[in-house]
Amino acid sequence: MDLKLQKIIPQLITVLVVVLVFGFFSYNAQINMENRGIDFGYGFLSQESSFDVQFSLIEYDGSHSYFRAYLVGLLNTILVSVIGIIIATILGVIVGIARLSPNYLINQFAAFYVEFFRNIPLLLQIFFWYFAALRALPLPQDADAMLGVFFLTIKGLYVPAFIWENFSVFLYSIIATIIAIVVIRIHARKVQETQGKQLPVFWISVGLIFILPLLSFLIGGVRLSFEVPVLKQLATTSFIYEGGVSLPPELIALALSLSLYTATFIAECVRAGIQGVGKGQKEAAASIGLTTNQILKLVVMPQALRIIIPPTTNQYLNLTKNSSLAAAIAYPDLVLVFAGTALMQTGKAIEIVSITMFTYLSLSISISIFMNWYNKKIAIQEK
């Protein structure tokens, strides 16, 4: 009994202190806000925002509500984070493996890249990619077309827009392709386990990826045409491109700097993971006649992933949170649109900052939960 009490009392005191501290702060804020005539409430979210945003994934203009502006910012944050995470992962894996390459030139170059980019503050890199690289880009009227249809200019990257007819048929063909590949893989595994024969799964998959969507064009009535950006003159020396899709330079600079920076850390995680797999494992795999690619794919990577995933999750979280530096270069993310403009126009500092904090918390926890699930899935199944 005494022992039980001894365990409970410190915990009770801790909870009490936490509650008191929070209580004091909220009480204090309440008193101060009352004294200064500031109302507290979330009613402003349904009011008309009356400001426009440069770049939005959903339909939005100033006649929509503050809540809609919040969604615009949130989606932009998610967009740049997803792009950043994908590029950083691909680049990180390549560089991580390159660091272990026996080729002196390749591993030294990879080492240089990692040391260079992870030791310069991220904000500085964002400014560099935005302002230095921006100045080097041509004005719209001077831009050369890449592949005839892409235009990289100071006002952004203009790419052709896809115009689909019967897009749903095309979508079904893609879904059918994915299902077919999964079925074939399962079948191939069975064949290998029962008969020891290996089917050329890779080549069959490649074939399917081409053939099924092609069929949808030939017999499904799918038509694809491109809308190529066209130069439009606004004034004597002022031009833009019309038509097509334009990616703002702010998005490009931010995604680029976030992924270049985070890739260095992921590369180190990958290197540590591969080096963490015992040498004996590779030698054993080689002795039973596996090829180098098979060793990497079947023996080293499954074991290395268990070491790589947890620290890489941290890097994904960092990248997502670092995307809030967007405010410095006018990329309309959650912080710029909601905790910036909306906060200023409404003056609801406590409400907006709390919503923003809660949003980042939810984003981070979602990434964590997903990565933990993945980590569990690839963990050693103890029997």
Added chain:
Amino acid sequence: MFKYLKQLTSLVAMVAVLFTFTTETMAAKKSKTLKNTQKKGFVRCGVSQGLPGFSNADAAGNWTGIDVDVCRAVAAAVLGDANKVKFTPLSAKERFTALTSGEIDILSRNTTWTLSRDADIGLTFVGVNFYDGQGFMVRKSSGITSTSQFKDGISACTNIGTTTELNMRDFFNSKGISYEPVAFEKADEVVAAYDAGRCDTYTTDKSGLAAQRTKMSNPDEHIVLPETVSKEPLGPVVRQGDSVWEDIVRWSLNAMIEAEEYGITSANADSMKTSDNPAVKRLVGAEGELGAAFGLDNEWSLRIIKQVGNYGESYKRNIADTGILPDRGPNELWTKGGILYVPPAR
């Protein structure tokens, strides 16, 4: 007998009411902000992060500008020394939070007086020290000479957290032009991006355009279009809830403007004590008890005029002589064709 009793009670009630009134005003005079300022020995003033003519720091960290002069005037009035000011540079986004949270006591940062700001967020605007309006800057080479030449797809660089963002939308909507707003957190980045060619036009208050133009790599390549698309009365702001402090800041500004109206300058302020005009004598502290109304001595306004100068001197020193806006336009006294008009100090 009852009749008298009734009269007696009403008399007692009246005395009581009067008494509460006097104690109330006495209490009100005890301005917390004023007391804190005198205790600390400096005025805490929020300014911009660098807007030539309004609030700008030189290489040695000395702040100058007409917004800075408002804070200096308050310091001269309250502490007797115009240099006893601690300046806090703030972005447009931070400014109101800094004021309401008590980090600064005066916000003098080219801030537009609007209804929602005044009524909603715990602030009180005390006056106008610059009448401005939003305008557009373009490259000369673009050939644009009027906002009527703007076309669909134009990109406009600006700051976030300002009335500019709202006015811009109203303006382009009323003209039916689609536009791309590119909004930065800091003014320096806006200028850099516009200068690099990211945007076709840069929009903010016209005084701001004129001031930022001096920071461009080649100022002569840019022009400010003649149209003014909004009213932007800029002025100092204080926290809501300290009416005495509010009065001190308001009348420090008013004293500078009224001093110009009566021709009192930093050079002749002392000699004006013997003026025949009672209004002049009141302003230089030779007559009346004006300072007592907000717990200051009688020479508060004399110190402002001697140490900071009148509004005209401040304007000339900071805005006209620096070549930002040599023409005072609406910021001329009402007696000279402008709209600067302040209530009399009496």
